[in-house]
Amino acid sequence: MADKAPAAGSLPQGCDVIVVGGGLVGLSSAWHLAKRGLSVCLLERDYCGRHSSGVNAGGVRTMGRHEAEIPLALASRDDIWRVGQEVVGQDLGFVSCGQLQVLETDQDVQNAQQRVQQLASLGYHHEVMISQEEVRALVPAMAPHVRGGIWVEGDGHAWPYGAVMAFYQAAQAAGVHIHENHCVTQVRQRGSNWVVSARGQTFTAPALVNAAGAWAGQLAQQLGDPVPVTADGLMLMVTQRTASFLSPVLGGSSRPLSLKQFANGTVVIGGGLRCQPNLTDRVADVDLLSLAPSAHTVRSLFPHLAQLPVAHAWGGVEAFLPDGIPVLGPSRNDAHVIHAFGFSAHGFELGPIAGRIVSELLCDGTSRLPIAPFSVGRFF
Template identity: 40%
Template structure:
């Protein structure tokens, strides 16, 4: 863990960010299912919960569902549902100041100051049409076993909570980020493949620069949605297999 590394609890930080946005003048509408969206050449119109919202700019930050939003405007991005499996142990005497992860080992963990060890590994399950997600006990037990092999003193620690969610996973595990290729005023930021919470503040800054300044100094070529465009004449199945 480097000195500039950090960590945050999304259960605390997300509401704090929402409150800061409200204080700055934003209106946050929850539980609004978008049923229609269109662009007339200058203005976006989005229908949700019986209301119509119009604006010259649309930010597509819909996570797993970002691909469906992009499809509405003629852009393709292959995104699968990702359900990371997470567990947290009972509080233990503090012993680990590091964030630890094993490359290719499907285990990562950290200990918070209260003593709980938060670790991830394996996959949960879910249904994106509901939407619903839930952790899997077998994945949690397997992750705990790997953690014990990594840090033997975790043997016997009780798991007190587990959770998962619905994220978007791209074939190259890189997000889709940047301006639309088909629709002026549309900007994408989705498919973060499990890294969205960590990258969120920086992504928000990049999007604000694109909207307000029309440019950003951050290189976005690797994240362009055009990388998933199927070449003319290529079979869809073969192209998806290549991706």
């Protein structure tokens, strides 16, 4: 595939690439591949954006990334999220409001200083230390005990399901055949082609993309790339509307926190809140008691919210890997099989660039961005 894309009509059903998974990574991959001139078929067991892509906190952040993810996060934010209308032809709903990591203790400040210095030594200067006074200037309602912060001016947020639908519509417009409610039951190789069975139909293509999220490990196993991926549930809660008090996205340091206020006044609270997934029914059951610590954190940072009611809570199923970074790259057995999964609760921002990387690997045989740390082979 790196040399020349097959003619669309030369294969059964005229398909060059099969993408398994209709989350943001799968849809982005399908769109990027179609823009490169390939005929693409996308198979999604439920409906697109049903799981982690459509129900996460919507953070578009470069802050706090594993150093291997930083080049991808910066490229995704600046090359795609910021200019979505021009690049994708759809409004991705990105709000560039900045992100602030709150430092509540002296130890938090010390750890943050070390973090920023380490990033600077690697050539990254997007994370900036700011003082207690600067934090108060950005967020006047912040509790006085906060010592300072790390600030990233270019970060922000987007509405997850809206972003998924933007790539859905862009993929459709580019000619991608999207098949929802198509559960993949079998994948096998026949000659140089991959044969995928789903909902009583057979789809055939020489290239395959595994973007199946929490269920990608099962597909990787069939493809000869067993990976220690686990599925877990993640929860979020949203409050009733309240007067505007917060512009940037907030993250915690010593306490897990993800906090943002939307234009309608509602406040979304997250921060890696885990719950038990039900993989049979493909849902995550909300555990209200486990939401309490984040609620207490918000109250301590913003005492005026103590009586603000929580209107709704929900959960989604996500794939986690032991080292917390994704598998993104070719199979050990076939360069025409690309894995893109296991983003471990921080893949929303990376989804658009992951799709571009998938298209580069299949069309050019290499990626413009460094992806060696994400190799599936690191687990062997």
